[in-house]
Amino acid sequence: MRIGIVVDSACDLAADYLRQHAVTVLPIRIHLGDDTLVDDRDPLAWQRFFAEGFGTRSQAAETEPYSIEQVRNLFLGRLVKDYDCVFCLTITATRSPIYHNASQASFSILKDYRPIRQAAGVPGPFLMRVIDTENLFAAQGVTAVEAVRLRVAGLNPGQMRERLETIARSTYGYVVPRDLFYLRARTQKRGDRSVGWLSATLGSALDIKPILRARRGETGPVGKARGFEAAAQMLFDHAAARVRAGLLTPTLCVSYGGELSELAALPGYAALRETCAGHGVEYFESPMSVTGMVNIGTGAVALGYAAEEHAFGG
Numbered sequence: 001m002r003i004g005i006v007v008d009s010a011c012d013l014a015a016d017y018l019r020q021h022a023v024t025v026l027p028i029r030i031h032l033g034d035d036t037l038v039d040d041r042d043p044l045a046w047q048r049f050f051a052e053g054f055g056t057r058s059q060a061a062e063t064e065p066y067s068i069e070q071v072r073n074l075f076l077g078r079l080v081k082d083y084d085c086v087f088c089l090t091i092t093a094t095r096s097p098i099y100h101n102a103s104q105a106s107f108s109i110l111k112d113y114r115p116i117r118q119a120a121g122v123p124g125p126f127l128m129r130v131i132d133t134e135n136l137f138a139a140q141g142v143t144a145v146e147a148v149r150l151r152v153a154g155l156n157p158g159q160m161r162e163r164l165e166t167i168a169r170s171t172y173g174y175v176v177p178r179d180l181f182y183l184r185a186r187t188q189k190r191g192d193r194s195v196g197w198l199s200a201t202l203g204s205a206l207d208i209k210p211i212l213r214a215r216r217g218e219t220g221p222v223g224k225a226r227g228f229e230a231a232a233q234m235l236f237d238h239a240a241a242r243v244r245a246g247l248l249t250p251t252l253c254v255s256y257g258g259e260l261s262e263l264a265a266l267p268g269y270a271a272l273r274e275t276c277a278g279h280g281v282e283y284f285e286s287p288m289s290v291t292g293m294v295n296i297g298t299g300a301v302a303l304g305y306a307a308e309e310h311a312f313g314g
Contacts, residue, residue: 003151004083008098009039010091011140012255014286021148028291029064039290049290061294065098071105080113081120085127085157089143093132094217102130129161134217137292139173139304141253170248170306173214176231178299211235222312232301236268240275248306250281257288257298
């Protein structure tokens with residue numbers, strides 16, 4: 001059975017990895033005044049984001065994910081002919097309508113695919129499964145990498161779905177933002193009051209940086225440190241400890257809202273990579289998506305892994 005994998009562009013995996021494993025990307029459009037940038041994990045779009053100064057003026061940006069009709073057209077135009085089953089892995093439904101749009105589109109796709117496959121000479125039924133990763137950015141990559149591994153291992157769609165839903169529920173995502181005022185402005189624009197004026201003011205005045213955790217569709221602070229580098233090291237040290245304790249998948253994903261050379265220079269980063277190598281955990285590093293940088297600011301670090309339930313720092 002030919003199994004396809006679809007992610008949205010907020011999923012932080014390197015473009016080369018997505019291309020190598022034929023992972024299809026649902027683009028997200030970024031609108032800022034009269035300018036529009038299509039975030040499709042293309043490095044050229046990422047470069048344009050910085051070259052044209054989107055990052056310095058993106059507080060007011062609007063993001064536009066694929067609509068129900070666009071998802072339907074993508075599947076009926078290509079994917080129902082290329083594959084016999086497709087897993088569509090989306091950013092958490094609590095932060096984006098992508099899961100809803102893909103789920104709604106699936107009803108029409110599964111109703112209308114038969115004559116399209118028949119005309120293309122493709123026998124048999126078509127299956128589509130939409131899975132909410134319940135996380136975002138680098139942490140979305142954990143479920144996507146597991147989907148690739150399961151496909152290579154030859155698991156059937158039922159086995160894959162059960163495993164992917166388990167991993168999604170067990171994935172921990174973390175973000176360390178650089179600019180709390182920017183993050184507050186973006187969350188307020190979405191109607192999210194999780195970063196208040198007081199915390200943003202104190203954070204900037206005292207250079208206190210929070211460590212935010214995403215899990216099972218919920219986000220909130222779990223730690224803080226004086227200065228961005230100290231917060232990043234706290235996160236990397238925590239991740240290294242979880243690797244030593246044992247993960248549910250041999251995967252750790254990290255992304256950064258800037259040049260990856262800056263990520264490599266952060267304290268604790270090299271030690272985390274060495275810990276992964278010493279414990280058989282595959283390390284995935286990528287630039288943060290344009291969508292991620294629009295929503296949490298440039299220069300932020302995101303990290304994700306799947307593990308048994310635990311507290312931050314534990």
